[in-house]
Amino acid sequence: MILFRSRAALAATLLSTALVTACSAAGTPSDTTESLERSAPAQVRLPSPHTVFDYQLGGAYPPNSKVRAVSRDREAKPAKGLYNICYVNAFQSQPGEAINWWKKHHSNLLLKDDHGRLIVDKDWEEPLLDISTSAKRQALMNIVGPWIDGCAAAHYDAVEPDNLDSYERSEGKLTRQHAIAFAQLLAARAHQRHLAIAQKNGADLLPQRTRIGFDFAVVEECGQYKECSEYSDAYHARIFDIEYVKKNFTAACRAWGKKLSITLRDREVSPAGADGYVYESC
16 A cells, blocks of 8 residues: 655655666576576564554654654654654656656566556555566666665665565466565665665565564554554564554554554545644554
């Protein structure tokens, strides 16, 4: 799931990515032969288990005094003195004007159906990126890779690549193996830049976490979907869970509040002071 992003952040995205070029060539899936140039994550800083967390994708604001970790859009500055996670939409386009940028500059990297129409995540109006071949994955890394580099340059501690599970919305054009292959490239790039990398949702890929290189998890509504146990077992309680419904938050806190970081947010992840803003932690 991708969450709301402000017009200002979108504008910044367009400005920064307009300087990036990528090329693509036809190819076939070759997941076992792609060059990853992995670096050992010895200098990667992991988040502490059961850390009070704030999810600030809709706009950065000063977190309350209990918060020790925060996730912000990659165009925002990290929060001083906290564990900072950099949000990157790595498997889908941003909505709005960002879609036009992709169409203009990299239409061949947007996933299309048999009739040439874009395949779109209808919940968020986001076209899926085409990760179906090694050549296209490498071309996408020419775009997404510099975003990860930017997170490191801004002194984030970790990166959160969203929409790992986009293959489930691809009308059969993408597979789990495509997602794994691209996630491996993302993890290698993050580790090369001394960033930890979070698995964002995608419980079905938990058995592949070591193969991919994920270090911890940022999950949405593991309480609602009864997945907290799976994530906790996989990542030794290094889990940031965001719930969007009060009753689910309460139940998750009751079951997991002494072990995991559970946060309640409004679905628009509004900044503090905005209409609809909701934040609680346990």
